[in-house]
Amino acid sequence: MSGNKAVVYEGPGKVEVHDTDYPGFELKDGPGVNPANVGRKLPHAAIIKSVATNICGSDQHMVRGRTTAPQGLVLGHEITGEVVETGPGVEYIKTGDLVSVPFNISCGRCRNCKERKTGICENVNPDRPGSAYGYVDMGGWVGGQAEYALVPYADWNLLKFPDKDQAMEKILDLAMLADIFPTGFHGCVTAGVGPGSTVYIAGAGPVGLAAAASAFLLGAAVVIVGDLNKERLDQAHSFGCETINVAMGDPRDQIEQILRVPEVDCAVDAVGFEAKGHGREASEERPAAVLNTLMGITRAGGALGIPGLYVTGDPGAHEEAAKHGSLSIQIGLGWAKSLSFATGQCPVMSYNRQLMMAILHDRVQIAKAVNATPIPLEQAPQGYHEFDEGAARKYVLDPHGMLAKAA
Known part of the structure; x- marks a missing residue:
C-alpha cells in the first residue's frame, strides 16, 4: 500500500x-x-x-x-x-x-x-x-x-x-x-449510578446521550438531561430521559418539578470547559457553570463524574484565568457536602x-x-x-x- x-x-x-x-x-x-x-x-x-x-x-x-x-x-x-x-x-x-x-x-x-x-x-x-x-x-x-x-x-x-x-x-x-460509550459509562460509574438512582446529566451531546443510555443500563430510576439545544434534548427524550432546558433557569427548580425534591443522587458533567451559563446567562460562556451547578444539585455525600474535557490552556477563553486552565470553582460547597469528584480520560x-x-x-x-x-x-x-x-x-x-x- x-x-x-x-x-x-x-x-x-x-x-x-x-x-x-x-x-x-x-x-x-x-x-x-x-x-x-x-x-x-x-x-x-x-x-x-x-x-x-x-x-x-x-x-x-x-x-x-x-x-x-x-x-x-x-x-x-x-x-x-x-x-x-x-x-x-x-x-x-x-x-x-x-x-x-x-x-x-x-x-x-x-x-x-x-x-x-x-x-x-x-x-x-x-x-x-x-x-x-x-x-x-x-x-x-x-x-x-x-x-x-x-x-x-x-x-x-x-x-x-x-x-x-x-x-x-x-x-x-x-x-x-x-x-463515547465507555466515556459516558465511566461518568456514570464514577458518579455512583446504580439501581434506583436519580441522575442528572449536563449536556445532551453524544457523550451526554451515551451517559444517559449508560445510566439506564446501570439501573437508574430517573435520568434527567440538561442542555440548551432543543433538538438534542428531543433526542434524549426519545429513549426515556426527562429533559431540562437550562436556558429557562436554574436546573434545581426544574429538577424539583420532576422529582419533587431539588436534588439528585448522582451527576455527570458531559459539557467541559466551553460551558455556558444558565437562565439569563445562557448565551454567555461560563466555564465553571456546570461544575458549580452539579455541586449544588447533588445530594450531600454524592459524587460527580466529570468526563467532560477540561484543559490546562485555552487560548480562546473569555476569562484570563481560564486561558491557563483556572476556573472559579465553588470548592467550598463541594467540601461542605462531602462530594466526590472523578476527572480525567476514561x-x-x-x-x-x-x-x-x-x-x-x-x-x-x-x-x-x-x-x-x-x-x-x-x-x-x-x-x-x-x-x-x-x-x-x-x-x-x-x-x-x-x-x-x-x-
Whole structure:
C-alpha cells in the first residue's frame, strides 16, 4: 500500500480531507509530533483499515481554535476497523481481525497500565502521562479519521470482536466503543449510578446521550438531561430521559418539578470547559457553570463524574484565568457536602469488553441513542460544520463505504 486520505486541521474553523502517508512502523516527524517520539520504532503495532472513525466533540475544541493544536494535524481518536498488517512484535492480533481501538494510547507495561489506568499511561507521551490519537499535546500519534491508521502495542490495545459477521450487523453500535460509550459509562460509574438512582446529566451531546443510555443500563430510576439545544434534548427524550432546558433557569427548580425534591443522587458533567451559563446567562460562556451547578444539585455525600474535557490552556477563553486552565470553582460547597469528584480520560479498557457484550446481546442500542449518522470521509468538513452548529447527531465517517454496505 502506498496511499491514504485523512481529515486534517487547517486552522480555526477549517478542516480538509488530504492525501497523506500510509502508516509505517516508525513514528515520523510531523505536525504535533513530540520531538522525543520522532523515530520511535513500532514493531508492536498494527495497521488498521478504518471501517468507522467518528467525529468527536473533543475534536471540535481544536477545530474551534480553543487549543494550541498545530495546522496540519491529522484528527480523530475514535477508530473501528480491520487489521491489514502487523509488526513483527505482534503475537496474538491477526490480519483480518475486526477490532475496536480505545482512544487512549497505552503501553500495557507501566505501573498505571497494570492498574488499568490506561488514560494516564506513562510511556507514550513524553510530556506527561496520557495520550490519544490525533490530539494536541498527546505525544503526536497520528489521528484516525483516515482510510488507514496505526495502533501501537496492538496486542494490548485492540479489542477483537468475536465474530466478524455478527459485528458487522451491529457495527454502528460497536463504533461507539472507541470513546463515547465507555466515556459516558465511566461518568456514570464514577458518579455512583446504580439501581434506583436519580441522575442528572449536563449536556445532551453524544457523550451526554451515551451517559444517559449508560445510566439506564446501570439501573437508574430517573435520568434527567440538561442542555440548551432543543433538538438534542428531543433526542434524549426519545429513549426515556426527562429533559431540562437550562436556558429557562436554574436546573434545581426544574429538577424539583420532576422529582419533587431539588436534588439528585448522582451527576455527570458531559459539557467541559466551553460551558455556558444558565437562565439569563445562557448565551454567555461560563466555564465553571456546570461544575458549580452539579455541586449544588447533588445530594450531600454524592459524587460527580466529570468526563467532560477540561484543559490546562485555552487560548480562546473569555476569562484570563481560564486561558491557563483556572476556573472559579465553588470548592467550598463541594467540601461542605462531602462530594466526590472523578476527572480525567476514561480508561476505555476498563469497560469496552463488557459494553461490547451488552451491544452484541441486545442489552443496549447505543447508536440509536446518540443518533449515529454515517457519512463518507469526503464529507467530513460538512459533518464538522453541522456538528458545531448543534446537530443532534454523532457523525461516523465511512472511509471505505463499508458502513453503507452493511446497512
